[in-house]
Amino acid sequence: MKQISVIVPLYHEEAVVEKFYTALKKELVQLQNYTHSILFVVDGDGDNTVNILRQISEHDSSVEVVVFSRNFGHQMALLAGIDHAQGDAIIMMDGDLQHPPSLIPKLLEQFEKRNDVVHAVRESTEDIGFRRKFASQIFYRLVNIISDTPIIEGAADFRLISRRVADIMHKNIRERNLFIRGIVNWIGFKQATVPYIAAKRAGGKSKYSLIKLVRFAFSGAISFGRRPLRIASFVGSLFAIGGFVFALWTLVQYYLGNQFPAGWATVVMLLSIFGGLQLIFLGIVGEYVGAIFDEVKARPHYLVQEKINL
Numbered sequence: 001m002k003q004i005s006v007i008v009p010l011y012h013e014e015a016v017v018e019k020f021y022t023a024l025k026k027e028l029v030q031l032q033n034y035t036h037s038i039l040f041v042v043d044g045d046g047d048n049t050v051n052i053l054r055q056i057s058e059h060d061s062s063v064e065v066v067v068f069s070r071n072f073g074h075q076m077a078l079l080a081g082i083d084h085a086q087g088d089a090i091i092m093m094d095g096d097l098q099h100p101p102s103l104i105p106k107l108l109e110q111f112e113k114r115n116d117v118v119h120a121v122r123e124s125t126e127d128i129g130f131r132r133k134f135a136s137q138i139f140y141r142l143v144n145i146i147s148d149t150p151i152i153e154g155a156a157d158f159r160l161i162s163r164r165v166a167d168i169m170h171k172n173i174r175e176r177n178l179f180i181r182g183i184v185n186w187i188g189f190k191q192a193t194v195p196y197i198a199a200k201r202a203g204g205k206s207k208y209s210l211i212k213l214v215r216f217a218f219s220g221a222i223s224f225g226r227r228p229l230r231i232a233s234f235v236g237s238l239f240a241i242g243g244f245v246f247a248l249w250t251l252v253q254y255y256l257g258n259q260f261p262a263g264w265a266t267v268v269m270l271l272s273i274f275g276g277l278q279l280i281f282l283g284i285v286g287e288y289v290g291a292i293f294d295e296v297k298a299r300p301h302y303l304v305q306e307k308i309n310l
Protein backbone atom coordinates (compact mmCIF):
# COMPACT_ATOMS: atom_id res chain seq x y z
CA MET A 1 0.00 0.00 0.00
CA LYS A 2 1.25 3.45 -0.84
CA GLN A 3 1.34 6.15 1.75
CA ILE A 4 0.19 9.72 1.21
CA SER A 5 1.11 12.64 3.43
CA VAL A 6 -1.07 15.70 3.51
CA ILE A 7 0.81 18.78 4.67
CA VAL A 8 -1.12 21.77 5.94
CA PRO A 9 0.37 25.14 6.94
CA LEU A 10 -1.59 26.91 9.66
CA TYR A 11 -1.18 30.42 10.92
CA HIS A 12 -3.64 31.35 13.65
CA GLU A 13 -6.38 29.09 12.32
CA GLU A 14 -8.20 28.19 15.54
CA ALA A 15 -11.49 29.09 13.86
CA VAL A 16 -11.23 26.45 11.15
CA VAL A 17 -8.70 23.79 12.07
CA GLU A 18 -11.14 21.33 13.61
CA LYS A 19 -13.61 21.68 10.78
CA PHE A 20 -10.81 21.21 8.31
CA TYR A 21 -9.49 18.11 10.04
CA THR A 22 -12.95 16.50 10.08
CA ALA A 23 -13.52 17.19 6.38
CA LEU A 24 -10.07 15.97 5.38
CA LYS A 25 -10.19 12.84 7.52
CA LYS A 26 -13.56 11.90 6.06
CA GLU A 27 -12.03 12.02 2.61
CA LEU A 28 -8.83 10.17 3.53
CA VAL A 29 -10.46 7.18 5.23
CA GLN A 30 -12.42 6.49 2.06
CA LEU A 31 -9.26 5.96 0.03
CA GLN A 32 -8.53 2.33 -0.66
CA ASN A 33 -4.98 1.34 -1.58
CA TYR A 34 -3.49 4.18 0.46
CA THR A 35 -2.50 4.74 4.04
CA HIS A 36 -2.30 8.36 5.11
CA SER A 37 -0.82 10.83 7.54
CA ILE A 38 -1.70 14.45 8.09
CA LEU A 39 1.13 16.80 8.94
CA PHE A 40 0.13 20.19 10.31
CA VAL A 41 2.80 22.86 10.32
CA VAL A 42 1.88 25.59 12.77
CA ASP A 43 3.59 28.69 11.43
CA GLY A 44 3.73 30.62 14.67
CA ASP A 45 1.93 29.91 17.91
CA GLY A 46 -0.23 32.53 19.54
CA ASP A 47 -3.78 31.25 19.51
CA ASN A 48 -5.53 27.99 20.27
CA THR A 49 -4.46 26.15 17.08
CA VAL A 50 -1.79 24.05 18.80
CA ASN A 51 -4.05 23.06 21.70
CA ILE A 52 -6.76 21.92 19.33
CA LEU A 53 -4.22 19.90 17.35
CA ARG A 54 -2.84 18.37 20.54
CA GLN A 55 -6.29 17.05 21.39
CA ILE A 56 -6.85 15.75 17.89
CA SER A 57 -3.46 14.01 17.81
CA GLU A 58 -4.22 12.17 21.06
CA HIS A 59 -7.08 10.35 19.37
CA ASP A 60 -5.58 10.04 15.93
CA SER A 61 -1.99 8.87 15.60
CA SER A 62 -1.97 9.70 11.89
CA VAL A 63 -1.96 13.38 12.84
CA GLU A 64 1.51 14.86 13.17
CA VAL A 65 2.33 18.41 14.18
CA VAL A 66 5.37 20.65 13.77
CA VAL A 67 5.22 23.98 15.60
CA PHE A 68 7.50 26.84 14.52
CA SER A 69 9.14 29.14 17.05
CA ARG A 70 7.55 32.12 15.27
CA ASN A 71 5.91 33.02 11.98
CA PHE A 72 8.30 32.06 9.18
CA GLY A 73 5.76 32.41 6.37
CA HIS A 74 3.64 30.13 4.27
CA GLN A 75 6.45 28.95 1.96
CA MET A 76 8.72 27.94 4.83
CA ALA A 77 5.82 26.09 6.46
CA LEU A 78 5.36 24.11 3.25
CA LEU A 79 9.09 23.42 3.08
CA ALA A 80 9.05 22.11 6.66
CA GLY A 81 6.14 19.90 5.66
CA ILE A 82 8.11 18.52 2.72
CA ASP A 83 11.15 17.98 4.97
CA HIS A 84 9.19 15.93 7.51
CA ALA A 85 6.67 14.09 5.34
CA GLN A 86 7.34 10.41 4.68
CA GLY A 87 4.70 9.60 2.07
CA ASP A 88 5.14 8.28 -1.46
CA ALA A 89 2.96 11.17 -2.53
CA ILE A 90 2.71 14.47 -0.74
CA ILE A 91 -0.30 16.73 -0.98
CA MET A 92 -0.04 20.32 0.20
CA MET A 93 -3.16 22.33 0.84
CA ASP A 94 -4.45 25.30 2.84
CA GLY A 95 -6.10 24.68 6.18
CA ASP A 96 -9.01 27.05 5.69
CA LEU A 97 -11.07 24.67 3.50
CA GLN A 98 -10.63 26.86 0.44
CA HIS A 99 -8.90 23.87 -1.11
CA PRO A 100 -11.57 21.15 -1.12
CA PRO A 101 -10.38 17.76 0.25
CA SER A 102 -12.81 16.13 -2.17
CA LEU A 103 -10.30 16.85 -4.93
CA ILE A 104 -7.73 14.47 -3.45
CA PRO A 105 -8.94 11.35 -5.35
CA LYS A 106 -8.54 13.27 -8.61
CA LEU A 107 -5.02 14.32 -7.70
CA LEU A 108 -4.19 10.70 -6.88
CA GLU A 109 -5.66 9.55 -10.17
CA GLN A 110 -3.14 11.73 -11.99
CA PHE A 111 -0.38 10.56 -9.67
CA GLU A 112 -1.17 6.97 -10.66
CA LYS A 113 -0.66 8.03 -14.28
CA ARG A 114 2.97 8.61 -13.32
CA ASN A 115 2.81 12.38 -12.96
CA ASP A 116 5.37 13.76 -10.55
CA VAL A 117 3.55 17.02 -9.98
CA VAL A 118 -0.22 17.48 -10.08
CA HIS A 119 -1.34 21.10 -9.83
CA ALA A 120 -4.82 21.90 -8.62
CA VAL A 121 -5.82 24.91 -10.67
CA ARG A 122 -8.49 27.27 -9.42
CA GLU A 123 -11.21 27.89 -11.99
CA SER A 124 -13.08 30.40 -9.87
CA THR A 125 -13.70 31.23 -6.26
CA GLU A 126 -17.10 31.31 -4.64
CA ASP A 127 -18.03 34.71 -3.30
CA ILE A 128 -14.64 36.24 -3.60
CA GLY A 129 -14.52 40.01 -3.16
CA PHE A 130 -13.71 42.16 -6.18
CA ARG A 131 -10.59 43.56 -4.54
CA ARG A 132 -9.25 40.10 -3.84
CA LYS A 133 -9.91 38.83 -7.36
CA PHE A 134 -8.20 41.89 -8.80
CA ALA A 135 -5.24 41.42 -6.47
CA SER A 136 -4.91 37.79 -7.48
CA GLN A 137 -5.01 38.63 -11.19
CA ILE A 138 -2.38 41.33 -10.77
CA PHE A 139 -0.29 38.88 -8.78
CA TYR A 140 -0.10 36.30 -11.58
CA ARG A 141 0.37 38.92 -14.32
CA LEU A 142 3.15 40.63 -12.42
CA VAL A 143 5.01 37.44 -11.64
CA ASN A 144 4.72 36.21 -15.21
CA ILE A 145 5.91 39.52 -16.65
CA ILE A 146 9.01 39.68 -14.50
CA SER A 147 10.00 36.10 -13.94
CA ASP A 148 11.68 33.79 -16.45
CA THR A 149 9.88 30.60 -15.46
CA PRO A 150 6.15 30.93 -16.10
CA ILE A 151 3.73 29.95 -13.37
CA ILE A 152 0.24 28.66 -14.06
CA GLU A 153 -2.43 31.28 -13.39
CA GLY A 154 -4.68 30.06 -10.57
CA ALA A 155 -2.25 27.40 -9.39
CA ALA A 156 -1.82 28.32 -5.74
CA ASP A 157 -0.14 26.07 -3.21
CA PHE A 158 -2.55 23.18 -3.65
CA ARG A 159 -0.79 20.32 -5.37
CA LEU A 160 0.51 16.80 -5.18
CA ILE A 161 4.19 16.06 -5.53
CA SER A 162 5.88 12.69 -5.79
CA ARG A 163 8.51 11.32 -3.40
CA ARG A 164 11.13 12.06 -6.04
CA VAL A 165 10.23 15.77 -6.22
CA ALA A 166 10.01 16.00 -2.42
CA ASP A 167 13.51 14.54 -2.13
CA ILE A 168 14.83 17.10 -4.60
CA MET A 169 13.25 19.90 -2.59
CA HIS A 170 14.55 18.43 0.66
CA LYS A 171 18.12 17.88 -0.51
CA ASN A 172 18.84 20.29 -3.32
CA ILE A 173 16.52 23.25 -3.28
CA ARG A 174 17.21 25.15 -0.11
CA GLU A 175 16.53 28.73 -1.16
CA ARG A 176 15.59 31.14 1.57
CA ASN A 177 13.70 33.24 -0.92
CA LEU A 178 11.58 30.24 -1.77
CA PHE A 179 8.74 30.45 -4.26
CA ILE A 180 7.36 26.92 -4.53
CA ARG A 181 4.96 27.79 -7.35
CA GLY A 182 7.89 28.58 -9.59
CA ILE A 183 10.17 25.84 -8.33
CA VAL A 184 7.82 22.97 -9.17
CA ASN A 185 7.58 24.21 -12.75
CA TRP A 186 11.33 24.61 -12.89
CA ILE A 187 11.87 21.04 -11.65
CA GLY A 188 10.03 19.60 -14.64
CA PHE A 189 9.18 15.87 -14.98
CA LYS A 190 5.72 14.87 -16.06
CA GLN A 191 3.10 17.26 -14.70
CA ALA A 192 -0.66 17.47 -14.86
CA THR A 193 -3.37 19.90 -13.81
CA VAL A 194 -6.74 19.29 -12.21
CA PRO A 195 -9.32 22.12 -12.11
CA TYR A 196 -11.32 22.95 -8.99
CA ILE A 197 -13.60 25.64 -7.65
CA ALA A 198 -12.20 27.26 -4.54
CA ALA A 199 -14.61 27.57 -1.66
CA LYS A 200 -15.07 30.45 0.70
CA ARG A 201 -12.85 30.51 3.76
CA ALA A 202 -14.60 28.34 6.39
CA GLY A 203 -13.79 30.78 9.16
CA GLY A 204 -11.23 33.30 10.33
CA LYS A 205 -9.57 35.86 8.11
CA SER A 206 -7.11 35.69 5.24
CA LYS A 207 -3.51 35.92 6.39
CA TYR A 208 -2.42 37.58 3.17
CA SER A 209 -2.99 41.30 3.02
CA LEU A 210 -2.70 43.16 -0.28
CA ILE A 211 0.75 44.42 0.69
CA LYS A 212 1.92 40.96 1.73
CA LEU A 213 0.68 39.63 -1.62
CA VAL A 214 2.56 42.29 -3.62
CA ARG A 215 5.70 41.59 -1.61
CA PHE A 216 5.26 37.87 -2.23
CA ALA A 217 4.93 38.54 -5.99
CA PHE A 218 8.11 40.60 -6.02
CA SER A 219 10.13 38.12 -4.01
CA GLY A 220 8.84 35.39 -6.31
CA ALA A 221 9.93 37.30 -9.38
CA ILE A 222 13.32 38.15 -7.91
CA SER A 223 13.90 34.57 -6.78
CA PHE A 224 12.99 33.39 -10.19
CA GLY A 225 15.30 35.02 -12.61
CA ARG A 226 17.30 37.89 -13.79
CA ARG A 227 14.79 39.47 -16.09
CA PRO A 228 14.33 42.62 -13.93
CA LEU A 229 18.09 43.16 -14.10
CA ARG A 230 18.00 42.64 -17.83
CA ILE A 231 15.17 45.14 -18.24
CA ALA A 232 17.17 47.61 -16.18
CA SER A 233 20.24 47.20 -18.40
CA PHE A 234 18.12 47.46 -21.53
CA VAL A 235 16.33 50.67 -20.56
CA GLY A 236 19.60 52.00 -19.17
CA SER A 237 21.44 51.46 -22.44
CA LEU A 238 18.57 52.95 -24.42
CA PHE A 239 18.82 56.15 -22.40
CA ALA A 240 22.61 56.10 -22.56
CA ILE A 241 22.48 56.00 -26.36
CA GLY A 242 19.98 58.86 -26.34
CA GLY A 243 22.26 60.81 -24.01
CA PHE A 244 25.26 60.18 -26.23
CA VAL A 245 23.42 61.44 -29.33
CA PHE A 246 22.26 64.48 -27.39
CA ALA A 247 25.83 65.21 -26.25
CA LEU A 248 27.08 64.95 -29.82
CA TRP A 249 24.39 67.29 -30.98
CA THR A 250 25.33 69.80 -28.27
CA LEU A 251 28.96 69.64 -29.32
CA VAL A 252 28.08 70.33 -32.95
CA GLN A 253 25.95 73.27 -31.89
CA TYR A 254 28.82 74.58 -29.83
CA TYR A 255 31.27 74.53 -32.74
CA LEU A 256 28.70 76.10 -35.01
CA GLY A 257 28.91 79.01 -32.60
CA ASN A 258 25.33 78.91 -31.35
CA GLN A 259 24.61 80.78 -28.15
CA PHE A 260 24.03 78.51 -25.15
CA PRO A 261 22.47 79.46 -21.85
CA ALA A 262 18.98 78.68 -23.14
CA GLY A 263 17.83 75.08 -22.56
CA TRP A 264 17.38 75.17 -18.83
CA ALA A 265 14.16 73.15 -19.19
CA THR A 266 15.99 70.42 -21.10
CA VAL A 267 18.61 70.09 -18.40
CA VAL A 268 16.06 69.89 -15.62
CA MET A 269 14.01 67.29 -17.47
CA LEU A 270 17.01 65.13 -18.28
CA LEU A 271 18.26 65.37 -14.72
CA SER A 272 14.97 64.25 -13.24
CA ILE A 273 14.45 61.45 -15.74
CA PHE A 274 17.93 60.07 -15.25
CA GLY A 275 17.81 60.58 -11.49
CA GLY A 276 14.50 58.67 -11.25
CA LEU A 277 15.66 55.86 -13.51
CA GLN A 278 18.88 55.42 -11.60
CA LEU A 279 17.04 55.18 -8.32
CA ILE A 280 14.62 52.59 -9.70
CA PHE A 281 17.42 50.45 -11.07
CA LEU A 282 19.43 50.86 -7.93
CA GLY A 283 16.37 49.56 -6.11
CA ILE A 284 16.17 46.52 -8.38
CA VAL A 285 19.85 45.77 -7.88
CA GLY A 286 19.30 46.29 -4.15
CA GLU A 287 16.56 43.64 -4.14
CA TYR A 288 19.01 41.12 -5.53
CA VAL A 289 21.74 42.15 -3.13
CA GLY A 290 19.24 41.67 -0.31
CA ALA A 291 18.33 38.23 -1.61
CA ILE A 292 22.01 37.31 -1.85
CA PHE A 293 22.54 38.65 1.69
CA ASP A 294 19.81 36.33 2.99
CA GLU A 295 21.41 33.33 1.28
CA VAL A 296 24.93 34.16 2.39
CA LYS A 297 23.95 34.40 6.05
CA ALA A 298 22.69 30.84 5.65
CA ARG A 299 20.46 30.91 8.68
CA PRO A 300 18.11 27.97 9.20
CA HIS A 301 14.98 28.12 7.08
CA TYR A 302 12.77 27.73 10.12
CA LEU A 303 13.06 26.81 13.79
CA VAL A 304 10.94 24.11 15.36
CA GLN A 305 9.60 24.65 18.87
CA GLU A 306 7.67 21.43 19.28
CA LYS A 307 6.88 18.21 17.45
CA ILE A 308 3.88 16.00 18.14
CA ASN A 309 3.63 12.37 16.98
CA LEU A 310 6.85 12.73 15.02
Ligand code: UDP
Pocket: 008, 009, 010, 011, 012, 013, 043, 071, 072, 073, 074, 077, 093, 094, 095, 096, 098, 205, 206, 207, 208
Ligand atom coordinates in the same frame (compact mmCIF):
# COMPACT_ATOMS: atom_id res chain seq x y z
N1 UDP B 1 -0.36 30.69 6.27
C1 UDP B 1 0.80 30.37 6.95
N2 UDP B 1 1.69 31.38 7.25
C2 UDP B 1 1.47 32.68 6.87
C3 UDP B 1 0.30 32.98 6.14
C4 UDP B 1 -0.59 31.96 5.86
O1 UDP B 1 1.04 29.22 7.31
O2 UDP B 1 2.31 33.54 7.18
C5 UDP B 1 -1.32 29.59 5.95
C6 UDP B 1 -2.75 29.85 6.38
O3 UDP B 1 -2.97 29.43 7.70
C7 UDP B 1 -3.54 29.02 5.37
C8 UDP B 1 -2.68 29.10 4.12
O4 UDP B 1 -1.36 29.46 4.55
O5 UDP B 1 -3.66 27.65 5.75
C9 UDP B 1 -3.21 30.12 3.13
O6 UDP B 1 -3.36 31.37 3.74
P1 UDP B 1 -4.68 32.25 3.59
O7 UDP B 1 -5.88 31.38 3.49
O8 UDP B 1 -4.71 33.26 4.67
O9 UDP B 1 -4.42 32.97 2.20
P2 UDP B 1 -5.49 33.24 1.02
O10 UDP B 1 -6.22 31.93 0.78
O11 UDP B 1 -6.40 34.29 1.54
O12 UDP B 1 -4.65 33.67 -0.13
Ligand code: MG
Pocket: 094, 096, 098, 201, 206
Ligand atom coordinates in the same frame (compact mmCIF):
# COMPACT_ATOMS: atom_id res chain seq x y z
MG1 MG C 1 -7.23 30.90 2.14
